[in-house]
Amino acid sequence: MADIYKLNTEKKKPVPSPKTWTSRHPNEDIYDVSQFDTMHEDEWNEDSIGRLTEDSWDKRYDYESIIIDTIIQDNPNIKSVLELGPGPGILAQKVLAKHPNLTYHLIDKKYAKKYFDDNNLKGEMFVKDLSTDFDTEGLLDTYDLVITNDFLEHVLNPSIIAQKIFKLTHDQSRWLVSNPNWRMGHQYVYRGLFDFDNIIYFLKIHGFIMDGGKVWQSPLKTPPAPRLDSESMLPDSLLDSWNHYILLERKQTYNNDNFNNRTNS
Ligand SMILES: C[S@@+](CC[C@H](N)C(=O)[O-])C[C@H]1O[C@@H](n2cnc3c(N)ncnc32)[C@H](O)[C@@H]1O
Secondary structure: OOOOOOOOOOOOOOOOOOOOOOOOOOOOOOOOOHHHHOOOOOOOOOOOHHHHHHHHHHHHHHHHHHHHHHHHHHOOOOEEEEEEEOOHHHHHHHHHOOOOOOOOEEEEHHHHHHHHHHOOOOOEEEEOOOOOOOOOOOOOOOOOOOOOEEEEEOOHHHHHHHHHOOOOOEEEEEEEEEEEHHHOOOOOOOOOHHHHHHHHHHHHOOOEEEEEEEEEEEEEEEEOOOOHHHOOOOHHHHOOEEEEEEEOOOOEOOOHHHHHHHHHH
């Protein structure tokens, strides 16, 4: 007989220490939205900035910068980059070291910018709260490449971010989304949205389709767990990849026509 589990409706005291946030079980994510990091300003303050010095982080940024280098080589029209949720901008430094003439804009929270300014990092960093909206003041009209590296799953309104990215891009632009594999344990507001098939669908209805099916794996591996029905498009080799680096091209769709007409009127 199949196990039946009861939804936990009892009021529980919040559990203070962080843990692995994502499971597929409805009882296990016990944090309420107000405790999610996107709602707080303290990210990248003195308590959390130390992670940047971890060797594995540096290697990850190295690897990601190679992916971005490949994208720029394949799309030599790329002259401007917008990175949302970059943290203090370490990946940007690696990209700019190879491509110093890029106009590189970054948007994150105030302590990310403090580190960026204190260390005289390259590019231009803006402080904006992206949790529920995306104020585009001060940005370029369009960017040739947008990067969201483990970012979309943190905000409360990923749709408004995707809609604004559509407006901040042109038909030749590319968008690199690094999407975390739920198997690694992660904080999500909308857990199923980031299953591979679902995020591809979500991006498509916002006007972005995969660029020739380009998706890169991460060198880091997750614990094993079986494929879900919502991962039918995920290549076998990426099933236990820490995240999936998905390259998108911008494709005008019926929905975006509607969106543009509505917001321009
Ligand atoms: C998981 S981290 C990823 C950082 C970096 N891209 C990386 O891969 O190492 C998510 C990033 O999104 C930023 N972020 C989260 N919520 C935000 C918000 N409401 N406004 C602006 N940035 C936010 C965080 O400060 C953090 O830098």
